[in-house]
Amino acid sequence: MANSCWYWSVLELRNLSYRYPGAAQPALSGIDLQLRSGECLGLLGSNGAGKTTLLSLLSGVLPAQQGEIRWQGERSLGLVPQQLAFYAGLKVRENLELFADLYRLRGNERRQRLELCIACTDLGDKLQRRSDRLSGGEQRRLNFAIGLLQPAELYLFDEATVGVDTSSRQMLLNAVEQLVAAGKSAIYTSHYLDEVERVAQRILLLHEGQVRLDLDTRQLLGDRHGLLLEWPQAAPAGLDALLARLQLQGEFQANGVHIAVLNGEQLLEITRFVQAKDGLPSLLRFGRPSLEQLYLRLNGGRL
DSSP, X not given: OHHHHHXXXXXXXXXXXXXXXXXXXXXXXXEEEEEXXXXXXXXXOOTTSSHHHHHHHHHTSSOOOEEEEEESSSOXXXXXXXXXXXXXXXBXXXXXXXXXXXXXXXXXXXXXXXXXXXXXXXXXXXXXXXXXXXXXXXXXXXXXXXXXXSOOSEEEEESXXXXXXXHHHHHHHHHHHHHHHTTOEEEEEOSOHHHHHHHOSEEEEEXXXXXXXXXXXXXXXXXXXEEEEEOSSSOOTTHHHHHHHTTOOEEEETTEEEESOOOHHHHHHHHHHHHHSSSOOSEEEEESOOHHHHHXXXXXXXX
């Protein structure tokens, strides 16, 4: 069975650990992971959780100290880093051609990959512009294009859309989804949790260098509908009695309540209660829990 799992895995980590020189605690401790072809893993964790260390180990920036990093065949990796990684004095076209040379792209493959990366980052009208004269968002798009240009089986996206406008973000996320649909694998980390929720089929949460959660997003978020209510001051009197009568479990907060699961009839009763009271809620949200809500709860309220 283990051999069968490995056959479908692009990457496998076994007991991977890393401690920086002089550090009292390891940055990573005992990480086990299998990443399948055609899977996007959303990597989450607050600052200092170990995300950057893990990506640095996978990309070869840091040497492995303990544990194993196993690739299916040779390591085949594309990287879109958080830092801008191109030559500012070159034009956009010159940067792309230079990296195509570094990636040893030739012939039809070179032409096709250049056309694809230019199209999916909407850089066609920027090719003759010097890279240091691009806007911040355009520079991010160039960074993204260079990362996608390299043929790879696994792509690492490290805060790749920071500073990108909303429409460009959607375009770049489409590119990630197309990669995964084509059978490539991805590890995607971002503080924009709506992005992670959109592109990732699986969530890995790191906390103080250890895996706290590793779940399929459908299993994590589920299909259950919940309700979040908040008032400008305090929740109105009688709300707790109403929930007790409806046999609902509510998590009361200073000025509201969160109800994890309820049905349509219970929702109707609560809305009638709200309508009869003076002063509307400042927030009423009904639906599936978002990844951000779950993440904040699991991670102690820290992004």
